[in-house]
Amino acid sequence: MHNLKRVILLIETSREFGRELLRGIARYSRLNGPWSFYREPGDLKSAIPRLTNWNADGIIMRNTVISHELLKLKLPTILALHEKTRPPHLPAILTDASAIARLAAEHLLNRGLNEFAFCGFDKLIWSNERKIFFKQILEDAGYEVNIYKKPSDKKFNSWDNEQYFMTEWLKQLPKPVGILACNDDRAQHVLEACKSAGLHVPEEVAVLGVDNDSILCSISDPPLSSIALNVEPAGYAAADLLNRMMNGEPIQGQEIIATATHVVKRQSTDVLSINDSNLVNAIRYIKQNAKNKISVNNVVAQTYLSRRSLEEKFRKILYRTINEEIKRVRVEQITQVLIESNLSISEITSLFNFTDAEHISRYFKKEKGLGLREFRKLHRKS
Numbered sequence: 001m002h003n004l005k006r007v008i009l010l011i012e013t014s015r016e017f018g019r020e021l022l023r024g025i026a027r028y029s030r031l032n033g034p035w036s037f038y039r040e041p042g043d044l045k046s047a048i049p050r051l052t053n054w055n056a057d058g059i060i061m062r063n064t065v066i067s068h069e070l071l072k073l074k075l076p077t078i079l080a081l082h083e084k085t086r087p088p089h090l091p092a093i094l095t096d097a098s099a100i101a102r103l104a105a106e107h108l109l110n111r112g113l114n115e116f117a118f119c120g121f122d123k124l125i126w127s128n129e130r131k132i133f134f135k136q137i138l139e140d141a142g143y144e145v146n147i148y149k150k151p152s153d154k155k156f157n158s159w160d161n162e163q164y165f166m167t168e169w170l171k172q173l174p175k176p177v178g179i180l181a182c183n184d185d186r187a188q189h190v191l192e193a194c195k196s197a198g199l200h201v202p203e204e205v206a207v208l209g210v211d212n213d214s215i216l217c218s219i220s221d222p223p224l225s226s227i228a229l230n231v232e233p234a235g236y237a238a239a240d241l242l243n244r245m246m247n248g249e250p251i252q253g254q255e256i257i258a259t260a261t262h263v264v265k266r267q268s269t270d271v272l273s274i275n276d277s278n279l280v281n282a283i284r285y286i287k288q289n290a291k292n293k294i295s296v297n298n299v300v301a302q303t304y305l306s307r308r309s310l311e312e313k314f315r316k317i318l319y320r321t322i323n324e325e326i327k328r329v330r331v332e333q334i335t336q337v338l339i340e341s342n343l344s345i346s347e348i349t350s351l352f353n354f355t356d357a358e359h360i361s362r363y364f365k366k367e368k369g370l371g372l373r374e375f376r377k378l379h380r381k382s
Contacts, residue, residue: 005246006054009039010061011080015185016213017231021080021093024235025060032243058246060238063092076245078238078256081126091245091254093238095126095229099260101133101180103227104208107263108178109141111206112274112317115174117146119166119190120182127182130210134180141319146173159189166193175204176273184209184216187224191268195221202271212264222267227260228339230379234258261379262335278303279313282322290329291352296322331367334360338376345372 009025012018022039029035038054058076063086071087079086080093108116116138120127135145148169155161170193181187187209191201199205201222209217212228237256245251263269274280285302286294299322300307314322330352337348345357354360361371368375 004036005033005057005243006036006038007242008054008056008059008061008075009037010059011039012062016211016216017229018080020229020231021060021235021238024232024237025239027232028236028239028243032240058242060242076242078242078245080238089252091238091241091251091256093234093256093258096257096259097126097129098133100130100210100227100229101137103260103263104134104180104210105137105141107208107225107265107269108180108206110318111178111202111269112272113176113178113206114143114273115146115177116143117148117173117177117179118182119148119179119186121186122150124182127186130180130182146177163189163193163196166190167196170194170197170199170205173205175199176206176271177204178206178269179208181207181209184211184213184220184224184226187226187268188216188220191220191222191224202267202269206269206271206273208263208269210260217264217266220268225266225269226264228262228264229258230261231258233378259379261339262332264336264340274317276313276317278305278310279317282310282314283318283325286326286329290326290333293353294326296326299326327363327367331364334364334372335368335375338372339380348372 007025007029009022011021013022029037038056056073056075058078059073060078061080063079063081078091078093086092105116116134118131118134120131122128131147135147138145148166150162151165166189170190179190181190187207190205190207194201194205194207201207207224209224209226210229212226217224217226234256241251241254241256272280272283274283281302282299285299289298296307300310303310305313311322314320314325318325320328334348334352337343337351343351345361349357349360352360354363357372361373364375365371370378
């Protein structure tokens, strides 16, 4: 019988990101272990004195709890990055800021918005990375991005004190505006500040978060749209890497990436800010009928315009042809069903009125680079 490996887990369970990491680690343990875990349900740092005598074989932890006591143990360690501090030799779990920013920009642009802003945490590296990519993507498309800057005075570390400052920032933004918050917690701050400012969400301010924390998104008012990340597979990959390290394999500095999968749309971005009734009718028709085999002529028939005139409007405002918009919306809806439902590939094929599974897989792969089964396996929670 193999020796039972003892693994310290200093990962929070109060947020979706931490819970999904732990699910992935637990799945690896069930399939390849079992492992014995030490997990502290309260303050992560308070557990450190007790852990030094636990005779652990490895650690997966937030880099916020790095301490000399833990480093002196010289155990195989993987960090889930939250702050800048990171010994360069330790492998780390990161998020793909570029993919997050791209999905956010596309989603807000598809709402017909022309004004954009970003609200994050200035001192957190992952927040700043998302800000930089979001700003760059939109500036490359010809738009400006208003960046929220929290005052440096320590009194603003309290949300009660900061809320007034954020409220004033929101008031002076041009409207309607689409705001990417660095995560769901920060998005909830933006929603509360909108209430204080008397601003309507999503009509005046569309708010998008990151992490798709189901609890936070549900209790937000209105319910929060958020970018989902495939954190559970990253947890599984981290456990696999740690296992190799505990078996003596020399590994240093490797990065495990939790990528963005899709936007989970809720009321906070449920707006179409386009002052053209023909274009609005066309876009609405595509969204409502994307599961059917609709043609460009079907879309044109919903307007009072010629095909040429409508194509010009699509290119000018959405930067896409009508057919490209049909494909985009169909693939977006297929993606959502793949990740969020238990429907079989055969059932999804029928739902979207494709002739067979091979046909829909080719259609999907052309846009996403992966077939249906591969995409579901990579991105879906276990």
